[in-house]
Amino acid sequence: MKTLDRIKSIVAPLVFGVVFIALWEGAVKGFELKPYFLAAPSKIMEQFLKNTTRIWEATAVSGGNALVGLVIGTILGVAMSFILSRFRFLSQLVTPLAISLNAIPIFVLVAVLNNMYSITSEIPRRFMVTLVVYFIVLVNVARGLTQVSSIQVELMRSYAASEFAILRKVRVPNAIPYLFTALKVAAPASVITAFVSEYFGGLQNGLGSRITSNIANAKNAAAWAYVLGACLLGLAFYTVSIVLESLTRRGQSK
């Protein structure tokens, strides 16, 4: 029964996907939709295969920006969550500022950052990704560090455990699942932020810029081919975060 369920969970979405693409193809052909309105999947695939190298290069640029931002943002977020959970008054001090910073639309910040750095710099994009990831990681990990069971803390105090021992043996292990939940959200968000940041000028080497320029040149199918690359990149980031999470979970139920 288990294997049957597994087959169902793989086959059903696969069939759905194939039917969806077939309908798409059929709609474009059947209604004779103009290529600049909606490109046919077959045309998109053709463009994708023709431009694999260029798409790959653009993907590497956007993916690289997303990865750098993701790593730095995670490190900073984890570090800050430790500081905030240790010094509660700091958290009251910083939270309003953090919320208002987070409320600024990405677009505005990218425009400002692009002005601050030279036009050939990747820094504004990486900085944007860092910022987005930082907040997601900070909020989740801080929650994991502080929302520990009160009984477990009382137990540790009954063992005459120091604050540091409580941190090491209760708070940190408690926060680890929260970190992976954060990464599962932050990984796709980092890719999206990297794309969106490219829409506001600067270097024209990433997926986002390629999509805009292809659309501007009425090369709809080519633009969609880059969208496909973007989609694959997002999926790759998400998959890695899920695999990381399942690895730590397996460590628990061994």
Place this chain on the structure above:
Amino acid sequence: MSDLANLNAVEVTGVSKIFNEGKANQVDALLDVNLTIAPGEFVSLIGPSGCGKSTLLRLIANLLEPTQGEISVNGKTAAQARLDQDYGMAFQQAGLFDWRTVGKNIELPLELKGWNKKKRAARVAEMLDLVKLQDFGRMYPWQLSGGMQQRVAIARALAAHPPLLLMDEPFGALDEMTREYMQGELLRICAETSTTVVFVTHSIPEAVYLSNRVVVMSPRPGRILQVISVNLGSKRSELTRAADGFFRSITSVREALRGTHAQHVASTAIRGAEDR
């Protein structure tokens, strides 16, 4: 009196506890509580909800500080006793660490004491034996039933061989059958390890079955109304539950409690009348 064997396990002298003193939400939890517990004794605290029995337990554990009065454990201050890990503690929820195996959970207090690996492993094996969970050391808490989890919590509380065990409704979340089994197990374990126990409970039969003395407390502010000695001998079994003495003790505890209940109802009725 300087003889170590004569040292009281717990001595509570003139203890009062007021939460949020002087504020609008002030709560007088305990009022002038005096209680002396001898080594090896099993003492239950029973009373209506909010009578401060858990508060008294936490004061003995030095997880709270008394507003007034003094508490000594093993002849030391409560604070020193906590630092020396002179007691173990168990709660209604087992409070096991999900990310640690059963064995590692039991090991935790020993890790904090700085024991080496070999000594810890030997003690964990001994404790698993004691609570009859020999084959479960490598499992994770969520793989165990509620009763088994509670046995792990008891093993963990006793891992460092503390002379005193503090328990806050440890069997409150278990079904009746498991509960009676656990009571028998607790008595066996305490007899084997000659541990003194302070046990908070809601259940009259549980208090009587387990205890040498049952401390009946009044509604807030909690005071000790009556201390009832239970004379059922040191060897108790399932037969004890059918003994006349068992029912007599249950009746006296119930009457003591009912008295407090009647008072409680009367006093709230009067207060209600005054409010109008």
